[in-house]
Amino acid sequence: MKVLITGATGLIGSQLSKAFQSEGHTVHYLTTRKNAIVSEENYKGFYWNPSNNELDPAAMEGVSAIIHLAGATVSKRWTKAYKEEIIDSRLKSADLLYSFLKNNPNNVEHFISASGVGLYPSNDEIHSEETTKTDDGFLAEVVKAWEVAAHKFEDLGIKVSVVRTGIVLSTEGGALKEMSAPIRKGVGAPLGKGTQWQSWIHIGDMVQLYLDMTKKGWEGVYNAVAPNPVTNKELTHQIAKTLGKRIWLPNVPSFVLRIILGEMADIVLDGQRASSKKLETKGFNFNFPHLDGALQDLL
Numbered sequence: 633m634k635v636l637i638t639g640a641t642g643l644i645g646s647q648l649s650k651a652f653q654s655e656g657h658t659v660h661y662l663t664t665r666k667n668a669i670v671s672e673e674n675y676k677g678f679y680w681n682p683s684n685n686e687l688d689p690a691a692m693e694g695v696s697a698i699i700h701l702a703g704a705t706v707s708k709r710w711t712k713a714y715k716e717e718i719i720d721s722r723l724k725s726a727d728l729l730y731s732f733l734k735n736n737p738n739n740v741e742h743f744i745s746a747s748g749v750g751l752y753p754s755n756d757e758i759h760s761e762e763t764t765k766t767d768d769g770f771l772a773e774v775v776k777a778w779e780v781a782a783h784k785f786e787d788l789g790i791k792v793s794v795v796r797t798g799i800v801l802s803t804e805g806g807a808l809k810e811m812s813a814p815i816r817k818g819v820g821a822p823l824g825k826g827t828q829w830q831s832w833i834h835i836g837d838m839v840q841l842y843l844d845m846t847k848k849g850w851e852g853v854y855n856a857v858a859p860n861p862v863t864n865k866e867l868t869h870q871i872a873k874t875l876g877k878r879i880w881l882p883n884v885p886s887f888v889l890r891i892i893l894g895e896m897a898d899i900v901l902d903g904q905r906a907s908s909k910k911l912e913t914k915g916f917n918f919n920f921p922h923l924d925g926a927l928q929d930l931l
Contacts, residue, residue, distance in 0.1 A: 719777055742792075875931055
């Protein structure tokens with residue numbers, strides 16, 4: 633296969649690129665930095681600039697699937713300007729890809745877009761892909777717009793998959809790295825009430841999911857989460873146990889987090905309990921269905 637990946641240098645994209653190459657597939661990736669373009673036998677970079685509607689046409693040559701992971705991080709203070717950047721980075725990049733495919737001959741059969749479980753309400757209910765209720769916060773707003781942009785590709789006769797991702801556990805970055813750092817120093821603590829649900833997935837399972845979805849042509853919406861979500865308190869204590877540390881500090885109060893992080897505190901104070909049943913029904917096999925095993929492997 634030949635696949636095109638946006639966001640190929642990110643937490644998931646970098647591991648996914650290696651996985652495709654290890655199986656003998658060719659990866660094309662898009663970058664906004666011309667000095668970051670690499671051209672190897674089965675790993676080739678191409679320039680694009682969604683803000684200026686620039687895309688190297690050679691990037692699409694022979695590509696049968698696009699995996700769209702690009703988007704500005706949400707883990708940065710949400711000023712009004714940065715909120716616009718978070719949304720624009722996802723929509724403008726998707727719109728550029730759509731416009732190119734609509735107006736140029738190509739072999740693309742499958743468009744796979746990252747998304748997030750932040751769409752779901754922050755409560756104790758178990759949310760499947762069929763859940764119609766949505767949260768009213770900024771993250772849900774981002775996800776809704778993100779998914780609308782993805783589903784447009786169906787108008788071109790292209791299969792579309794949407795991957796609603798939970799917390800990706802990896803030692804290379806993301807939530808686990810941020811949470812484990814203070815715990816290693818003996819100053820970790822649950823956040824807010826600690827009862828908010830954390831739907832998580834091991835980076836290895838996340839990469840395998842994208843591989844399976846691409847190779848088997850799965851379409852539709854999927855929750856990319858392990859079968860056993862935990863609360864923030866459980867996650868914090870399990871990380872500490874795995875590291876041989878003790879949690880002795882009281883929970884960090886919500887108001888303190890809101891003072892420090894502003895509206896971005898929603899990321900850690902809200903949480904969704906997402907179901908993995910649809911993936912399991914598809915036959916996807918989680919190598920790390922339980923948190924303790926995932927943390928033992930990573931930490």
